[in-house]
Amino acid sequence: MDFDFSEDQGALRDAVQKWVEKGYDFERRRAIVAAGGFDRAAYGELADLGLAGLYVSEEDGGLGMGPVEGMVVMEALGRGIVLEPLAQTLITTGLLGGYAPAELKAAWLPRMASGEALVVLAHQERKARYKLDVCATTATQAGSGWALSGTKNLVPAADQADAFVVPAMAAGKLALFLVERTATGVGSSGHLTQDGSRAGELTLKDTPAQLITTDGLTALEHGVDIGIAAACAEAVGVMDKTVSITVEYMNTRKQFGVAIASFQALRHRVADMKMQLELARSMSYYASLKLNAPAPERRAAMARAKVQLGQSMRFVGQQAVQLHGGIGVTDEYIVSHYFKKLTQLEMTYGDTLHHLGEVSNRMQDTAGVFA
Known part of the structure; x- marks a missing residue:
């Protein structure tokens, strides 16, 4: 299999890295x-590069690109x-483009592609943990x-977004809706998260909403899988820079008068960090290449990728702090911020333990070396 990037993908990566x-x-x-x-100005600069329209069709004003291009972009942003x-935009444009009625697409996708409108996924609730089918x-x-009532937690840019994609129970079945700010x-309220980004709480009380799809669980699982693939790619970029x-x-x-890079024991640690980085990179490729696979295959692939990425992120982050010593946990020094980002990404869309359970649940009777 050829894993070389195309000329266009290389140019896209270089443009994002330069920015x-x-x-x-x-x-x-x-x-x-x-x-x-x-x-908002920084987000506008990303939109000016065309990144907000990465998953939007050309007819709706976007670039009409796919998962590999998304991976290339998120890895560069992770560095x-x-x-x-931006990962939220990839999720919501993917959901609207794949599941929304034509009039809703026409009303929102061009504005999202241009960066005029920021739409985020608001799906997390306190009692749900990482289960997508638990919704109050x-x-x-x-x-x-339609009218929606409920509370969503840890909504990215909750008090800054222009609209939200919200799952809610309609007649006993999960459906997906679009709610305007x-x-x-x-x-909504806003607060800083561990890595310094912004999130908050979204409350809805008899709030008018537009229906995206009544098959909400299928769509939500697809959207979260887009997010997992984006998080995996972003984590590879974060780890790559952390190692550097x-x-x-x-x-x-x-x-003792010499650079600590000359100590063999420490060099072995760096070699282990590099090995974990490359394991993570290969699984990030795997996740992105499986995004358009049938749902059962796609879901299993995302869980496998997130397990490996979680293990790699924890190892690389902890070793980086250890090799730096005390300076590695100070706010003034950059590596501490990379460590915090890795810690948060490990828990995004399900932590390692959760996805290990998902991998286990999806094993078939023939799984194993003796199959």
């Missing part, structure tokens, strides 16, 4: 965190630990439309 290196340095990121964890929720939010028909009954920072530090930090 990260020149337009999103550590000081700008620190300023964005201090201002609340989200910068700069970019705070703006309710939807009732109100005339020709300006609709009556919408309340660690190696650079070891080449400059001296102990």
